[in-house]
Amino acid sequence: MRNNIEKYRRMEGVTEEDFQDRELENEKHWMLYDSALQYEASSDWVQAAEKWKACVNETLRQTDECRVQCEVASQRLPEDRGVDSVDGVYEKAAALSLSLLSCRQSCVTQIATRPGRISAQEDFLPSQLEHLHIAQFKAGDISGAVQTLRSLLLFYPSDKDSLNNLQLYYETLGGDTESQDTQPEVVTYISHSLEEKKLLYFGMENLDFSFIDPDLWTPEDVVPESLRDIWRAEKEKMNEKMKVGVTITMDDEVLNGTNRVVLDGVMTEKECGRILQLATAAASAGDGYRGRRSPHTPHETFEGLTVLRAVKLAQEGLVNQSDARLLHELGERARVLLHSYFRSPSGLFISFTHLVCRSAIAGDQEGRLDLSHPVHVDNCLLEPETKQCWREPPAFIHRDLSAILYLNDNFDGGQLFFTNRDAKTVTARVKPSCGRLVGFSSGPVNPHGVTAVTSGRRCALALWFTKEKLYRDMVSIMTSADSTVILLRSSLSPERSRGRGRVTGGRDEL
Ligand SMILES: O=C(O)CCC(=O)C(=O)O
Ligand SMILES: [Fe+2]
Numbered sequence: 001m002r003n004n005i006e007k008y009r010r011m012e013g014v015t016e017e018d019f020q021d022r023e024l025e026n027e028k029h030w031m032l033y034d035s036a037l038q039y040e041a042s043s044d045w046v047q048a049a050e051k052w053k054a055c056v057n058e059t060l061r062q063t064d065e066c067r068v069q070c071e072v073a074s075q076r077l078p079e080d081r082g083v084d085s086v087d088g089v090y091e092k093a094a095a096l097s098l099s100l101l102s103c104r105q106s107c108v109t110q111i112a113t114r115p116g117r118i119s120a121q122e123d124f125l126p127s128q129l130e131h132l133h134i135a136q137f138k139a140g141d142i143s144g145a146v147q148t149l150r151s152l153l154l155f156y157p158s159d160k161d162s163l164n165n166l167q168l169y170y171e172t173l174g175g176d177t178e179s180q181d182t183q184p185e186v187v188t189y190i191s192h193s194l195e196e197k198k199l200l201y202f203g204m205e206n207l208d209f210s211f212i213d214p215d216l217w218t219p220e221d222v223v224p225e226s227l228r229d230i231w232r233a234e235k236e237k238m239n240e241k242m243k244v245g246v247t248i249t250m251d252d253e254v255l256n257g258t259n260r261v262v263l264d265g266v267m268t269e270k271e272c273g274r275i276l277q278l279a280t281a282a283a284s285a286g287d288g289y290r291g292r293r294s295p296h297t298p299h300e301t302f303e304g305l306t307v308l309r310a311v312k313l314a315q316e317g318l319v320n321q322s323d324a325r326l327l328h329e330l331g332e333r334a335r336v337l338l339h340s341y342f343r344s345p346s347g348l349f350i351s352f353t354h355l356v357c358r359s360a361i362a363g364d365q366e367g368r369l370d371l372s373h374p375v376h377v378d379n380c381l382l383e384p385e386t387k388q389c390w391r392e393p394p395a396f397i398h399r400d401l402s403a404i405l406y407l408n409d410n411f412d413g414g415q416l417f418f419t420n421r422d423a424k425t426v427t428a429r430v431k432p433s434c435g436r437l438v439g440f441s442s443g444p445v446n447p448h449g450v451t452a453v454t455s456g457r458r459c460a461l462a463l464w465f466t467k468e469k470l471y472r473d474m475v476s477i478m479t480s481a482d483s484t485v486i487l488l489r490s491s492l493s494p495e496r497s498r499g500r501g502r503v504t505g506g507r508d509e510l
Helices: 002-010 022-041 046-074 091-111 123-137 141-153 162-173 184-206 225-245 269-284 305-316 320-343 484-492
Strands: 246-251 260-264 300-306 349-360 371-376 382-383 387-392 401-406 411-413 416-419 426-430 437-441 448-451 453-466
Touching: 002 091, 022 046, 022 123, 046 091, 091 123, 091 184, 123 141, 123 162, 123 184, 141 162, 141 184, 141 416, 184 225, 184 448, 269 300, 269 305, 269 320, 269 349, 269 453, 300 305, 305 320, 320 349, 320 401, 320 437, 320 453, 349 411
Parallel strands: none
Antiparallel strands: 246 260, 260 437, 300 349, 349 453, 371 448, 382 387, 401 437, 401 453, 411 453, 416 426, 416 448
C-alpha cells in the first residue's frame, strides 16, 4: 500500500492535498526529500536548495521529537543476563540509563527509515547537507553553500572533497571566509550525539552492553581502543580469507594470448547467491531489461543491472541494501586483484559495472547457430575482414581492462572464448563458474565472444576499468542521480574514507 501511495504521489496532476493522512506529519521530511530530488533532477537548483533546507530542518525537528519520546516512554529494565548473572543494583541502573541513550541514538535510524520500509537510509542527515550545499552552490547562494558545507564538515572534518569544495567556494566568494557560521542546530545535534556515543561505547567495553552505532560519521577516537582492536582483527581475518581463497587458474600461456588471466575463488558461493538473488529481485522490481530480448540474439532474454540502479532500488526498499553494496564492493575487489596481477604502473579506476543475466528462451533453441554475444573488442570497432580495429566512438575507447566475474554454472552453453583478429580462429575458452574472474586488456589483442546459452540463465558481473581518471565511474551526486554517495560512503566505512572528487568524467554505458 505504501508503495502504491508513493506511486500515486508521483503521478501527474496529483497534489499533496490529495493525501490527507494522520501519519502525514511523520512523513513530511520524506515528501520534502522526494520533491528536492525532483527539483534536482530538473536542475531547478533554487527550488532544490529550498526543499533540501526544509528537509534538513524537518529531519532535525523530528529527530528531536523522537528523542523526547525516549524520555517519556519508560525504559524497560534490562532482563537478567542468564542464571549466572551477577548484575546488582548499580549494573541495573547503568543498564537502564544506557538503554535510554541507546533509544535516543536509534532515532537516527527511525527517522531515516521510510514508512513501510525495512532498512534506513544510511548517513541520512550528512547526505542531505551534501545535496543542500551543492544545490545552494548551483543556485548561486555561495554563502549558504559555505554554511552548509561547514556544517557537513562537522560530521566529516577531514573529508578531502568537502575541504576542496570549501576552498572552491571561498575562492568564488573572494576572500570573505569567516562570516558564514555552521548551523547551530547541527552543532547541538552532533555534540549531544557524541556525548551519548561515548557513554554507550564505555558501556560496551566495560559493562557488556550491546550497542549498534547508527552513524557512519562517528570519529574513531570515540570508540575505545580495545573495541577497535577487536574490529580490526575481524577485518584482517576477512581480508586474509579473501586473499587466501584466490588462485591463478589460467595465465597468458594457457589462454594462448596476451594480457589474459583467469582467477578462481574471488567470490564465495554465498556471495554468488546474494548477487543472483539481487538480479532476480531487480528484474521483478521492473528493471528496464525485464523479459527483454537480448540485444545480441533473438533466442535469449537479457536483464541488466547497474550499481546506480541497484542503489536506487535499495533506497526504495526493493532490494537489500547490503546486496547492492556488495555489488559495488565486488567491482573494487576485482580492480585490486587485476591491478596487482597485471602490475599496471598507472592507476586503475572502475569505469562501469553491469550485472547481466542471459536466459535461453525455452522452445526456441532448435538448430540455433548464433552466439549469445558476437565476437567483438571492448574498446574499438573490429573489422575482421581487414583485421583493423577502429578506436573511435561509438566504441568505448577509454576502456583499458575488461573483467567478467561469473556467478553460476547451472546453464548450458555460455562459454567465453577468445579469437584472433579474424573473429573466427578461437584461441582459448573459459567456462563460467561462481567466483571465477576473467581479466584481459580491452584492446585488439583480445577479441572475444560468448557461445549461445541454450538452456537456463547465465549471470555475470561485467566490469570495465580505465586508466583515465576522467572516465572513472564517479557516481557522484555532482552529475549523477541522488544518493550513490551513500553507497560509497558506507562501503568505505569504517575508515570513513570518502573517495569522491568534484571533477566528474564521462559516464559509461552499455
Ligand atoms: O559475459 C561474458 O562472458 C562476456 C561479455 C562481454 O564480452 C561484454 O559484455 O562485452
Ligand atoms: Fe566484451
